[in-house]
Amino acid sequence: MRKTHRKIVIGALLCGCALFTLYxxxxxxERAEKGALPVTLTDLDNEKPVIIIDAGHGEST
Structure with a gap:
C-alpha cells in the first residue's frame, strides 16, 4: 500500500513539472521577437536554414 501511494505521488509531481515546463x-x-523560438521547440522540417558567412582570412577550418 505504501509503495503504491508513493508511486502515485511521484507520478503526480512529475506530471505537474511537465505541465509547468510546457506552460x-x-x-x-509568445514573447519571442519575429517568431524566434528556442531550438528545442522548433521543427527542423519547417525551419529555414541559417547561413553563416565566414569572415576569416582565407584559412577557414
Missing part, C-alpha cells in the same frame, strides 16, 4: 515554453514563444 513556460509557451510563454517564451
Amino acid at each position: 513556460g515554453a509557451s510563454r517564451i514563444a
Whole structure:
C-alpha cells in the first residue's frame, strides 16, 4: 500500500513539472521577437536554414 501511494505521488509531481515546463515554453514563444523560438521547440522540417558567412582570412577550418 505504501509503495503504491508513493508511486502515485511521484507520478503526480512529475506530471505537474511537465505541465509547468510546457506552460513556460509557451510563454517564451509568445514573447519571442519575429517568431524566434528556442531550438528545442522548433521543427527542423519547417525551419529555414541559417547561413553563416565566414569572415576569416582565407584559412577557414
